[in-house]
Amino acid sequence: MCGRYSLALPLSLIQQMLADDGVETEDAALDGSSEAHHQTYNFAPGNNGVVCRANASSSGVEIKGKCHFASDNKSPREGSSNLEGRDEVIKYNLQSMKWGILPSWSKQNDAPNRGVINCRDDSLRTTGGMWQSIKARKRCIVVAQGFFEWLNVSGKEKRPYFIKRKDGHLMCFAGLWDSILHQDAGTRTYTYAIITTDSNQQLRFLHHRMPVIFDAGSKEFHQWLYPLQQRWTDDLQSLLKPFQGELDIYPVNRNVGRVGRSSPSFIVPLIQNDDEHGIIHFFPKISDSSTAEKPETPDETRKCESDDEHHLVSSSSRRYLPERTESPKKHEAESCYTPPSKKRRTKPAPQGIQRITDFFGQTQRDK
DNA sequence: CCAGACGTTGTT
DNA sequence: GTCTGG
DNA sequence: CCAGACGTTGTT
DNA sequence: GTCTGG
Secondary structure (H helix, E strand, O other), rough: OOOOOOOOOHHHHHHHHHHOOOOOOOEEEOOOOOOOOOOOEEEEOOOEEEEEEEEEEEEEEOOHHHHHHHHHHOOOOOOOOOHHHOEEEEEEEEEEEEEEEEEOOOOOOOOOOOEOOOOHHHHOOOOOOOOOOHHHOOOOEEEEOOOEEEEOOOOOOOEEEEEEEEOOOOEEEEEEEEEEEEEEOOOOEEEEEEEEEOOOOOOOOOOEEEEEEOOOOOOOHHHOOOOOOOOOOOHHOOOOOOOOOOEEEEEHHHHHHHOOOHHHHHOOOOOEEEOOOOOOOOOOOOOOOOOOOOOOOOHHHOOOOOOOOOOEEEEEEEEHHHOOOOOOOOOOOOOOOOOOOOOOOOOOOOHHHHHHHHHOOOOOOOO
């Protein structure tokens, strides 16, 4: 499952929402070689998504490079003493990567859309295969607003549904990434896959598979990303379970099936009329003033092309308007996200780091 | 030893 | 039916 | 994941 | 890259 999802949020808002869940992230725009993510309600394989991964450093010294020795599998350097100190710092980076994983050894460097978009949780249980090296050292979190599933109605019609968290927080998929080096150009392409498992009870009426979903900032989230864990374990395997929280699941504008289109109507419930053609949808508000929208016309269902520029605004999310300080992008999306009831985020929470140490007080190493 | 596979989904 | 593009 | 293409000729 | 099949 999960061959399409929604990601119509600017990076600044994603960072803010993660921060509200206790995850402080940095924008890993590496050497600038990575393009910005594709901001769309209709995110498809081959698009550039937002991926979170973790790096460990000690006393401000990056040890990520040293970790690469682990691939030698016999390296005496793994577990060198500076990996064991309690002063290790885990940094979370957001990076733009292409959906559809291509293993580093893949020969289809040039094949644009050949990557594998999903990874079954049970195929990670066995050794060997294309995942074996990836699952040990290249785990990540894939950020989304929610995902789509299509229900086959009487063998003919397909009806798209949107699935999101009931609490409105970001959906964090368990993922795996890899990269390919293009010898000639000297560039590197990063790609990722989303891990799937059995559907939970709530989703089962639609499909039998669903992505593995973590709560941002949860123990599972940190454990999955923990960069010093470079060996596949039962503990990691046991994280890959059907989502136990509550979901919102509802039919949406069927045009989400049409590739390349994007509209906020794709993540808003359809309102179905008695009239068989009278399928209209619920348009709370449009931030774009240009097009004269007529939310209540049945016509509206067809009127959703080229509207990456239309974005949902709800009054409750106004405070989540991105600060337009450094990123004067034209069309930044807002969301229906309701911030934590607590209070606005205060400080980067050194507690987050503290807690991580609690989770992994005992540093694990490779074999 | 080398050559070839290495994946998921759904549908039947 | 099957492949490609998004 | 789904939707859409799947082709050639000649003419401008 | 690493494992399997022949």
